Amino acid sequence: MPSKRGSAPVPFLRGLVKPMCGIVGYIGSKQAQNILLEGLCKLEYRGYDSAGLAVYKEGRLDVEKREGPLSALEDRLKEHSLSGEMGIGHTRWATHGKPSDENSHPHLDREQQFAVAHNGIIENYLELKEELQEKGYTFQSETDSEVIAHLLADLYDGDLVSTVRKAVGRMDGAYALAIASVREPDKLVAVRLASPLIVGLGDGENFIASDIPAILEHTRDVYVLNDGEMAVLDRHGVELTTTDGEPVERDILHVTWDAATAEKGGYEHFMLKEIHEQPKAIRDTLAGRVKDGLVDLSQDLSFTEAELKRFDKIHFVACGTAYHAGLIGKSVVEKLTGIPVEVDVASEYRYRDPIITPSTLVVVVSQSGETADTLAALREAQQTGAKVVGITNVVGSSVAREADEVLMTWAGPEIAVASTKAYTTQLIAIYLLGLYLARILGTCSETELSDATQALVQLPEQVEKLLQDPVAIQRVAGEIAQHEDLFFIGRGLDHAVVMEGSLKLKEISYIHSDAYAAGELKHGTLALIEEGIPVIALATQKAVYEKMVSNIIEVKARGAYVLGLGLEGDTELGKSVDEVITIPDTRPLFTPILSVVPLQLLAYYTSTARGLNVDKPRNLAKSVTVE
16 A cells, blocks of 8 residues: 555645535445445535435445435435445535435436546536437436446446546546445545545545545544545555556645644634635636637526627626625726626615616626525516626525526635635636627737636636735734724725725724725825824736825825735835735736735734634624525
């Protein structure tokens, strides 16, 4: 076995937790059902809408799956328990197909010889599905995942491991797989590509899981699979290889976390974990939507070219953080398409009697898809004949069901009340929409669109770079935590970003904070600047950079302590501020994705410096389902 026990504990596994679905697998001498259920219970914090188990017993795979909470599955298993010592389990966060029993995992092939639990997205599943249907395979679900089970059956060559290698060679996308088969019931196979997966090592038993908490009760020794790797488990050991069959040497990680810390992937709070999940969430939201170097939303939106060209006005409607995403959307879409855009707080939209016609495109933005005011605005717009596009993070939510078209974000569940990765993926969805409209309408050249798309796909890597060293932000947060008032200023897109930064800070630190358009300082707000008061100043927009520096000098002259946030390579900003934080240089249109990350971290570290409950701030709820 290619392993070494006794390696040093690792305090953090950044990126280990996949914020979408949960996998568990067991092979040993104990009854699998209870171990699998316990593991799924430990993964409930990740969010899910259905759950299921597949357990091997005497030449067959018994499967039970239920939409809804785990308790629904547990109630069913009280009536029909699954007996056997090998199996896989799954909690699903819907991506392809609504939440339902049929769409739940594990999925089986038509002969019920292979069971598959899958996290991620198979981008070429439609092509594979059509190929398999032509061969006579019938599908029971709306998911992309079911194609894997049929593909395994179609490719089976008498060797499960060889067959899995052939199957993953046919699949494009991101996935973590747990596979069981009646053909070789003494094995479980796990595969990872861009979707986290671990293997737990026991005595006479071994485990698969998408996250450490699922197996912590049974073992603290794990392998962490890397992309392009697979594990073959039996009762007595684990073999690690690449998907090409090359042996893999891997140290065993001995987990020292307690259960609560393990749920957070080693991070102190869910909010910090979710901030660090943003590169992955952005990649997932971009996945399958960039083809041949250009944005293509034809698989998401069914609008014809004629319909898109008919829209002469766009309304963004949202609440809270999503409203701030809409403010950025206004500048982005107007610049790319030339179409006039209005932005409304959803709770005010109906009451101002907005001018809506059948030529108006209304874009409603809601993380949960259940925000009451946003839903009311959606219905009002449809009653007037407008078309509505919903941007949401939850398949099967009211927004997803009721909007005419849906552009999903793939942030995965957010546990912390203060939104971070949901916000950045909303921005990505808006950029995709703007670039797609510009392509269809011909308002930007193909070269311009290609260059912009290239910059867009570089954003995840740039966010990763931003997250590497938070020391300067922690230092500033320690200073800010001593104050009860502070201000954010910015111009252009930076103004929309500082509104979100201010909201984050006040949400979780309880410090009074306001965000102002920097050009408005002379019109009253300079009266609030006094000696030592913190001011966070963004200066990432090159077109108004000199004017922004002048505004910074104005507040410095009145005694403010200024944190400046600018672009890498800017040697001038530091001359006018007390502390500088930089973000990677990118096109001015895309700086909001990068500049918000330091502001999220600033809010987080300020809250922790004040000893507050970061994940559950007082008086706030994650989803506002009443007006």
